[in-house]
Amino acid sequence: MQASAAHQSSRPSEVEGARRPQGFITGRFVTRRRRRWRRAAPAAAALLPVLLLLAGCGAGGGGDGSSQPEGQPRVEGGAPAPGPDAGTLPRQGSASTFALDVDTASYGFARRAILDGRLPDPATIRPEEFVNALDQDYPQPEGDGFSMTVDGARLPNAPDGTARVLRVGLQTRGAPAGRGAAALTFVVDVSGSMAEPGRLDLVKDALHFLVDQLGPADSVAIVAYSDEARVVQPLTRVEEAAALHAAVDRLSTEASTNLEAGLLLGYRTAREGFRQGLTNRVILLSDGLANVGNTAADPILARVREEAGKGIALLCVGVGSEYGDQLMEQLADKGDGFAVYTSEREQARRLFVDKLPQTLDLRAVDAKAQVIFDTETVASYRLVGFENRAVAPEQFRDDSVDGGEIGPGHSVTALYEVVLRPGASGQVALATVRWLDPASRAPAETSRAVTVEDLSRDLWTDAPSRLQVDVVAARFAESLRRGDADRSSLDALAREGDRLARLTNAGDIAELATLMGRAAALR
Numbered sequence: 001m002q003a004s005a006a007h008q009s010s011r012p013s014e015v016e017g018a019r020r021p022q023g024f025i026t027g028r029f030v031t032r033r034r035r036r037w038r039r040a041a042p043a044a045a046a047l048l049p050v051l052l053l054l055a056g057c058g059a060g061g062g063g064d065g066s067s068q069p070e071g072q073p074r075v076e077g078g079a080p081a082p083g084p085d086a087g088t089l090p091r092q093g094s095a096s097t098f099a100l101d102v103d104t105a106s107y108g109f110a111r112r113a114i115l116d117g118r119l120p121d122p123a124t125i126r127p128e129e130f131v132n133a134l135d136q137d138y139p140q141p142e143g144d145g146f147s148m149t150v151d152g153a154r155l156p157n158a159p160d161g162t163a164r165v166l167r168v169g170l171q172t173r174g175a176p177a178g179r180g181a182a183a184l185t186f187v188v189d190v191s192g193s194m195a196e197p198g199r200l201d202l203v204k205d206a207l208h209f210l211v212d213q214l215g216p217a218d219s220v221a222i223v224a225y226s227d228e229a230r231v232v233q234p235l236t237r238v239e240e241a242a243a244l245h246a247a248v249d250r251l252s253t254e255a256s257t258n259l260e261a262g263l264l265l266g267y268r269t270a271r272e273g274f275r276q277g278l279t280n281r282v283i284l285l286s287d288g289l290a291n292v293g294n295t296a297a298d299p300i301l302a303r304v305r306e307e308a309g310k311g312i313a314l315l316c317v318g319v320g321s322e323y324g325d326q327l328m329e330q331l332a333d334k335g336d337g338f339a340v341y342t343s344e345r346e347q348a349r350r351l352f353v354d355k356l357p358q359t360l361d362l363r364a365v366d367a368k369a370q371v372i373f374d375t376e377t378v379a380s381y382r383l384v385g386f387e388n389r390a391v392a393p394e395q396f397r398d399d400s401v402d403g404g405e406i407g408p409g410h411s412v413t414a415l416y417e418v419v420l421r422p423g424a425s426g427q428v429a430l431a432t433v434r435w436l437d438p439a440s441r442a443p444a445e446t447s448r449a450v451t452v453e454d455l456s457r458d459l460w461t462d463a464p465s466r467l468q469v470d471v472v473a474a475r476f477a478e479s480l481r482r483g484d485a486d487r488s489s490l491d492a493l494a495r496e497g498d499r500l501a502r503l504t505n506a507g508d509i510a511e512l513a514t515l516m517g518r519a520a521a522l523r
Contacts, residue, residue: 103339193322227256
């Protein structure tokens, strides 16, 4: 997923019908007839991270409602495809545009660090991946593409009542009971660093488990790499399970880490066994710590990008207490796949059985989202996370610009901090998601408008519980990334997590609350 230099709160829209606001600066809309906002908007925006933590925490409740999801209006070509509630382009607009992303590795690695008794490196924290790691309750669409849910809430203790949170939720249809056959090439890191418990032993257990879960028409190849790379098992039908289990048993740790050699041989093996009409994937299992061969990212990334263009996507599975997060994330982005992290046996087994099938089919390719804010209504906004996924507004409908590849049953959630102008009413923004059909490559879009009224309910007493959870998770991630939250602040987040876990009886929320409590104890 290529990233443009455009930041999510710094560029006006180039979309047809959206007029460039005068004096627009870093997400704050300033028109010459409203010079007072030159001072007011930055101050209001600066309060939002604090307000997301403190505004009404502990108030209890949690509504069940959300904005009704938009349907599936589809178009060929570039024009928007508004549904019944899609609204119109804002009178004056500034666009936030980004490629969709379903990575969760940042949350997984932070989880491992906290459970090991240390706070994660702030450089590895990506808030959108904390939210992606949580279950959502968005409805599924009937076909390929996305359902769209746009909702939000008011931050109850915000000065002058203008602070809001806006959520754009996207959901793909789940995997069918039966799927087509897949050809999977596993590239396994067997360098010395993989000897640590929770690395190669975890990978081998998960591979054994996976072989027993795949269908007889699926095929698996295994490539191992250390100083050099070698094919441990050529592409083999899963009906020959004994040969595959024996190949997994032969994996053992060796010396250094030549990641480039492993990926090159993995792609060559996948290319030789390429099965037209089937799902072809390379799956890298590594701690991402390359130390011999070409360790620079750019040449490796260029090759991964080239192979993805030929129909072989890459999934990155990270392991280990020391983990090359940045490289693994970049590899997944360039490889039209996604990155996950695992540190426990049962978690790894769930990943390979529950999550892996979501990579073996596609519901949308080159998917991007754009939210155009109305400058007459909105004083400032900020997209939480997605910094590495930014796309220039004028590239939203340029289908040569890479977006996200999204499989069955995936959800993507984007949260915005928004400050309204005093007395604002009417439309706040128009959200649009655009994607290409996986088979025909035909473009399609669906859009939905959001109004001030849609964002008027109290976050902690009237908003859907899952929206509250998303806000808490994002705030937790941003606290870890900035390193500015004291123990009392993290304790407050943990109490909110406990309340929401009791309200929903959801395991993922209970785990989040536990992590926040442990992070507080590490302060």
